[in-house]
Amino acid sequence: MILRGFFFSFLISLPAPLLAKDTVAPHLHLEKVFVETYLDVLSGELKTNAIIEITGGRISAIKNGPKDAIEGDFLDLSGYTVLPGLIDAHTHLCDNSHLGADFDHWSLPAATFGIVGALNAKKTLRAGFTTVRDVSSPFYCDVALRDSISRGWVEGPRMFVSGQMVTMTGGHGSWGNWMAPEHEIQTNAHAIADGADEVRKAVRTHVRNKVDLIKVAATGGYGTHGTIPGAASYSVEELRVIVNESRKHGLTVAAHAHGADGIKNAVRAGVTSIEHASMIDDETIRLMRKNDTYAVLDLLSARFDLIERNQNYDDKNLGRTNNEEYDAITMLFKKTYEAGVKIAFGTDAGVYPHGRNAEQFQLMIDAGMSSLDAIRSATIIAADLLNQQENIGEIKVGKYADFIAVRGNPLEDIRVLEDVDLVIKEGVVISAQSE
Structure with missing residues (x-):
């Protein structure tokens, strides 16, 4: 102070x-x-x-x-x-998932997400994060929030946004997984797309809606009912269509991916970054290093979810306790870091309360990263990931x-x-x- x-x-x-x-x-x-x-x-x-x-x-x-x-x-x-x-390369400013049942996504008007985003943007900026990469928000509220901050209407960090996450039917982020089929048809906050033609159209729709990058779910997730984090979602062919169409418009692709198979698919397809990588293996680490793929490894949200909140993930086929799962994630962080993969600072803000972003620095050091490299991950490395090295990070x-x-x-x-x-x-x- x-x-x-x-x-x-x-x-x-x-x-x-x-x-x-x-x-x-x-x-x-x-x-x-x-x-x-x-x-x-x-x-x-x-x-x-x-x-x-x-x-x-x-x-x-x-x-x-x-x-x-x-x-x-x-x-x-x-x-x-x-x-x-500082730069946080993995946020969800319009989301307060950490509130659990007290933040009922399906009962809220779309405008509420924008109001929530404005409040969280202020918290994030005042915590020292002057730039964020916001990777998936419902109803393109991140696009509206980015533009409101740029115009000076709202106090917040500089934002680079992905809009809705592109995911397969029944994939991570699909709100329909919690709903009866007739409700899913009319209510989905993310871009559901299957096959080459649909994923290409999803990217083009995002371009029309003025996103800065594309976010795709390459595996299941912890936070979506009925999906398995370790299971691959899109095929390499579908992911290549997403990457190629994005590149035509000058956009990078961030891939949500926990399991090794899904990470490999995404890396081989040419994505710019892998988000989470909580179940990565040695072969996949080497592949990421070879392809110069960034890793955005969110230790803070993992600790909050698994340890602080002690979330029940019995349906995720983890085969171990939450403490064992978190220990495994930190061990894989250390392996990824020591292998020379570029790690950009990203916390999955929204899973934990916004404004606590900087708590992740100590977790990264506890997992084996040097203090200087932890700071670099949130400055020059994250700036490179955003292709903003001429503007921010130093x-x-x-x-x-x-x-x-x-x-x-x-x-x-x-x-x-x-x-x-x-x-x-x-x-x-x-x-x-x-x-």
Whole structure:
């Protein structure tokens, strides 16, 4: 949180009308920032005494020097460690599945999902995540939310969205799995498609509805009635149609896939990323490494579902307890990381309460990842996955002025990222928590 020492330095550096009581003024447009310490995520070095200049929401200059040399008003971040704005590459902002029966998808008007999304977007941004990749939302509410944030109507992170997940009849995400057949016909929030012609049309429909990427269910899932996470869904041929049609329109494909067979199908079809990979095997890890496929491994949602919530998955053919399942998932995370597969930070937000995203960093370290690589997964690696490496992921001239400020050194204690004091998005102060 913002301590009074920070407020006092702000009092010196900025005229009184720009200040809010006990906080840094929200929605303040910055032109200069003095950073006592910031993390260069590429080199892994903590750099000191930087004067960052901002023009049009982007970093226009980074100079070394004391703050006494700065002319005019500036934001003084002495006493803080500054990092690039974080990226979560697997969210569901319009979903509150963690509420269980208290969030009854089938009884809610479509507009409710947008309202929920707006609330969750604010929580996510204020937790330090200035960019998200939102991978499947009902009724294209993610498209509407992305555009509302871009227009300044709603406070939230920069969004890259997939719209509805493409899934087979009876596949993961099919609401009809909970319904009588006559209800399924008129109520389905995702894109049900079978065979080459239907999946091609589903991609084209998504393109028309202005998505940024395509999400496809390549296996069953934990959260869908009647599906088995380890079982493959689409054939390689169907997945290739999805990938090829997406590429025609400049879109990447993210594949939900737990079991090894479904992961192999998706990787061989040319998807950009595998989401979850909770049952991956050694052969499939090697295949992902060979094909340069990203892994987005959501340890936080797995821990929340299996351990914290102790969800009953007796119908999923797991053959082990929840604790054993989570231990297996963390072991496979370690194997994937040590094999050199590119791991992008993604948490499956919505399975757990939004705003807790940064808790995953410690879980990644517990599973064998270094602190620096965990941070890189949520900055430069995730930026590459989104094909946004020219815009986000580093504190570098030309990139968006997206910063977070924390007390302490995240390379020594990653948990400091769970308590972000200040968030800046495109040079605008978004949140500055009071004591």
